[in-house]
Amino acid sequence: MTGNEYQKLAMRTNDGKSKIRLAYAINENVIDVSGLLMGCLGLAGESGELLDLIKKMIFHGKGIDEEHAKKELGDVMWYIAMIAHSFGWSLDEIFQMNVDKLKARYPKGFDTELSNHRKEGDL
Numbered sequence: 001m002t003g004n005e006y007q008k009l010a011m012r013t014n015d016g017k018s019k020i021r022l023a024y025a026i027n028e029n030v031i032d033v034s035g036l037l038m039g040c041l042g043l044a045g046e047s048g049e050l051l052d053l054i055k056k057m058i059f060h061g062k063g064i065d066e067e068h069a070k071k072e073l074g075d076v077m078w079y080i081a082m083i084a085h086s087f088g089w090s091l092d093e094i095f096q097m098n099v100d101k102l103k104a105r106y107p108k109g110f111d112t113e114l115s116n117h118r119k120e121g122d123l
Contacts, residue, residue, distance in 0.1 A: 031087050031088070038079075040083060043080060043083065049072045050073055053069050
């Protein structure tokens with residue numbers, strides 16, 4: 001298969017309406033779409049920078065510049081805060097929801113059996 005053949009087959013699942021959907025999301029003003037996009041794209045970029053430091057530490061034998069890694073992790077957190085703000089969500093609520101989920105999933109602490117056989121609906 002060529003790249004062009006793949007592209008043609010893959011685009012069978014693209015209905016070409018993403019511009020319309022984006023315009024609708026912006027015009028509805030339910031969420032801050034531009035803030036959300038900036039947050040998501042920034043999160044991907046900063047996560048990649050942090051992961052690159054870790055990759056180089058493990059696979060290139062480079063060691064880790066802890067101050068640099070902490071700054072990148074701080075950037076990741078900034079973009080997470082931006083995403084939450086764009087939806088009007090509270091980080092305190094999100095943190096609590098996550099802790100509650102983990103307590104319910106692993107009542108006695110992490111367990112590989114529970115991890116590999118999660119209950120239906122356990123996200």
